[in-house]
Amino acid sequence: MRYSIWNVLAQGLTGHRGWKPVWRDPAPQADYDIVIVGGGGHGLATAYYLAREFGARRIAVLEKGWLGGGNVGRNTTIIRSNYLLPGNEPFYEFSMKLWEGLEQELNYNAMVSQRGIINLFHTDAQRDAFVRRGNAMILHGADAELLDREGVRRLYPFLDFDNARFPIKGALMQRRGGTARHDAVAWGYARAADALGVDLIQNCEVTGMRIEAGRIRGLETTRGRIGARKVGVAVAGWSSRVMAMAGLRLPIESHVLQAFVTEGLKPFIDGVMTFGAGHFYVSQSDKGGLVFGGDIDGYNSYAQRGNLPVIEDVAEGGMALIPALGRARLLRSWGGVMDMSMDGSPIIDRTPVEGLYLNAGWCYGGFKATPASGFCFAHLIARDAPHPTAAAYRLDRFRRGLMIDEKGQGATPNLH
Amino acid sequence: MLIPHPLLGPRDAQEFVYLGDAALIDRPDGTAAGIEAFHDYLYLRDNPAGQHRELWYHEQGDRSWLVVTRDTVTHEILKAELARDVALARGRGR
Incomplete structure (x- = not known):
């Protein structure tokens, strides 16, 4: 069913009895050309672009829980392309361009809202670094703008501009950045992939890989054995565990990142704001809640929940920037x-097992990358060659010394 | 999280800095091991879901390194040892 205003009106006049399930719930077939492991944003987008752009058929997505139940449903919904390095910026800008046409393409309201994102700076050195970053963005076809102190004040007069430790001197603004409704992104891709004949198989956990003579033949799952010519793994958070079934150790540690939302407030923050020096960023959802977060907890974790010290740290950062935040009550x-990953950048690459492909290492930047990640992963799986914007995301870049380290932290995953 | 420090008793995990897998104690020999062994040591991790032995540094305390055994699924801390003892038991140092 194609969604339109006429559609909504007609359903409204007939008691909304004609809406159909948005996707099928098929049983797994014995055999597929391509199986994607992971029914999150990246996996669903990969399946969609495989079918839509690369003419692949007989595709399945396997999801151990429910579609969109992992990180695509747990992030803070920010989209942006404000990276510095040549290995990253073209990829994220490609993603931004896909975001801009996404809803029309998927015929699904993902609430993409280009409300602008600012990164605050507090010193001359930080300003210089942001000027450099902004220039890099412009050179790669993105948009960037330097705001002075008054420019920031016009947008957000309530910030603590004269904070003793981090006085606000200005900001780097990307007006095309913003937010998108995270769940709707997963649902939109799922619906569009399903319409193109992709089997979306839920409650189907991969328990083993069938590898013969160095080539993937299929997967063992909780819903039986499934044959596959090619397998793409997009299970961020659990990549190490799934790839261990193929005997691989990855340059990845799993860490927990927390996020927060306050009770609904009247319109207060109309864009996205990041306060890197204070380890805090915030936006306001259309429902009114302030959605914010900070650093990862810093220790390996698969728990999907963090500890109180980081909550305190994030709240302190928020209060330092927006004193009025203290009047809002935290909801969740x-x-x-x-x-x-070991350099803070992702991996979209082949693996030593023929026919097995890996999409991993997104750190805490996976949501904004969803469309391009899916497109580039589909390109790699379909053509066995990397998409030009994702050519640097190689699994072996650490061995070859070609790291993409935006933050310059080295092999310390908990500091990226 | 409270870390049962073998010398100081239970200490808040906030006093510590986290480094990662305790296998980092076993640094390969710089002259003998070769580049592959060093690549694996520096960049590859087991990253288990479950029990994990890991290095914590008591920066806000007595500045000792500990090997903490912790469950990465529940955050339960099962054991804390002085990294020095662990390293000596593995034959590191002279």
Whole structure:
């Protein structure tokens, strides 16, 4: 069913009795050309682009829980392409361009809202670094704008501009950045992939891989054996565990990242704001809740929940920037498991097992990458060649010394 | 999380800095091991879901390194040892 205003009106006049399930719930077939492991944003987008752009058929997505139940449902919904390094910026800008056409393409309201994102700076050195980053963004076809102190004040007059430790001197603004409704992104891709004949198989956990003579033949799952010519793994958070079934150790640690939302408030923050020096970022959802977060907890975790010290740290960062935040009551906090890679950048690559492909290592930047990650992973699986914007995301880049380290932290996953 | 420090008793995990897998104690020999062994040591991790032995540094305390055994699924801390003892038992140091 194609959604439109006429559609909604007609259903409204007939008691909404004609809506159909948005996707099928098929039983797994014995054999597929391509199986994607992981029914999150990246896996669903990969399946969609495989069918839509690369003409692949007989595709299945296997999900151990329910579609969109992992990190695509647990993030803070920010989209942006404000990276510095040549290995990253073209990829994220490609993603931003896909976001801009996503809803029309999927015929699904993902609430993409280009409300602008600012990164605050507090010193001359930070300003210089942001000027450099902004120039890099512009050179790669993105948009960037430097705001001075008054420019920030016009947007957000309530910030603590004269904070003794981090006085606000200005910000780097990307006006095309913003937010999107995270669940709707997963549902939109799922619906569009299903319409193209992709089997979305839920409650189907992969328990083993059938590898013969160095080539993937299929998967063992809780719903039986499934044959496959090619397998793409997109299970961020659990990548190490799934790839261990193929005998691989990855340059990844799993860490927990927490996020928070306050009770609904009247419109207060109309864009996205990041306060890197204070380990805090915030936006306001359309429902009114302030959605914010900070650093990862810093220790390996698969728990999907964090500890109180980080909640305190994030709240302190928030109060330092927005003193009025102290009047808002916290409604919820939650955690997601991040694939923290050794250089803070993702991996979209082949593996030593022929026919087995890996999409992993998104750290805490996976949501904004969803469309391009799916497109580039589909390109790799379909053509056995990397998409030009994702050519640097190689699994063996650590061995070859070609790290993409935006933050310059080295092999310390908990600091990226 | 409270870490049962073998010398100081239960201490808040906030006093510590986290480094990672305790296998990092077993650094390969720089002249003999070769580049592959060093690559694996520096970049690859087991990253288990479940019990994990890991290095914590008591920066806000007595500045000792501990090997903490912790469950990465429940955050339960099962054991804490002085990293020095662990390293000596593995034959590190002179």
